[in-house]
Amino acid sequence: MANYKHIGFNKPYLTGKETIYITDAVASGKISGNGKYTQLCQEYFENKYGFEKCLLTTSCTDALEMAAILIDIQPGDEVIMPSYTFVSTSNAFVLRGANIIFADSSPDNPNIDASKIESLITSKTKAIVPVHYAGIACDMDAIMEIANRYNLFVIEDAAQAIDSYHIGKDGVKKALGSIGHLAAFSFHETKNIISGEGGMLVINDTQFSNRAEIIWEKGTNRSAFFRGEVDKYGWVDIGSSFLPSEVIAAFLWAQIEQLEDIQIKRKSIWNQYYAGLQQLAADKNFKLPQIPDNATNNAHMFYLVFESLEKRMEAIERLKSKSIYAVFHYLSLHKSPFYQDKHKGGELSWSDHYSNALLRLPMYYELSNEDVATIISTLKNE
Structure with missing residues (x-):
């Protein structure tokens, strides 16, 4: 390897x-x-x-x-x-x-x-x-x-x-x-x-x-x-x-x-991800984060939403093969071992979809432009 x-x-x-x-x-x-x-x-x-x-x-x-x-x-x-x-x-x-x-x-x-x-x-x-x-x-x-x-x-x-x-x-x-x-x-x-x-x-x-x-x-x-x-x-x-x-x-x-400096750098990384992955998202049918008209972006995280659990796992493994560590996020709390018997509501399909399909990419101040470019090219399977 x-x-x-x-x-x-x-x-x-x-x-x-x-x-x-x-x-x-x-x-x-x-x-x-x-x-x-x-x-x-x-x-x-x-x-x-x-x-x-x-x-x-x-x-x-x-x-x-x-x-x-x-x-x-x-x-x-x-x-x-x-x-x-x-x-x-x-x-x-x-x-x-x-x-x-x-x-x-x-x-x-x-x-x-x-x-x-x-x-x-x-x-x-x-x-x-x-x-x-x-x-x-x-x-x-x-x-x-x-x-x-x-x-x-x-x-x-x-x-x-x-x-x-x-x-x-x-x-x-x-x-x-x-x-x-x-x-x-x-x-x-x-x-x-x-x-x-x-x-x-x-x-x-x-x-x-x-x-x-x-x-x-x-x-x-x-x-x-x-x-x-x-x-x-x-x-x-x-x-x-x-x-x-x-x-x-x-x-x-x-x-x-240093909040202002930190925010400038994080937003720069976020924007590089977004620009670099737009076409791939359209080609591969996954979604990039969208900032609605009633919100601003503090660049806390950059995430992708795939079609399925399988597609997300493929992306995780592809990145991991190049020593890049991306992670999923929350599991729906209404299906947790502690609360599943207490949940009286019905299916929460979008919550479950994000649990199965959302992937968070590396995001931190010292991530270089070259690092972000490597992550993007890896996702493109280049």
């Missing part, structure tokens, strides 16, 4: 400032969280994207779990979300006793099909959780209209959606994560900006702001105490240790400083 250059699926990008800021955080003597770097990160996101309030968390999973507590999910409540998503989207609500009502994906992309949501609403429905797959906006105009009409909460799972926007029917451009009552972001090492593990809860509905801080600080009013708003702090609500250390926040701050 020929000795090909290994091209992995993901490689975490380091800006060079991470260890400098981590050293500074350690030297400050304040490394347990909610210090200088936590504040810098939170204020940056609030100012840049118009988020009402941000709280860094140790993961996007934690942010979603905080959201479930904030909207007071009770056993028997129903939460509508796509089946084609990561398990954390569901787990956050299942842990509070909710029943998950899975909706199908759109024929155009893996996002929830907004036209399928209303028929799933019952007297027990508490929330809708749209997932902005690949950083591409769900139809938030339709989702918010339904939510407002039925008095439901909307929690945006924006794990993949940093620096991406929704363009409303009114032409107004809003950052993903700023539209729903609450939103959750991820800074896992596979995301556009990273802190290894890490996440963020966004609170857009101010009724949740004070309680969010309490839940974030293990159910105590510790944050208010340090601001001098109360003369002592104690246990006032349920909560957990959701806030990250200053080490994580310092790492993230180094990434935030």
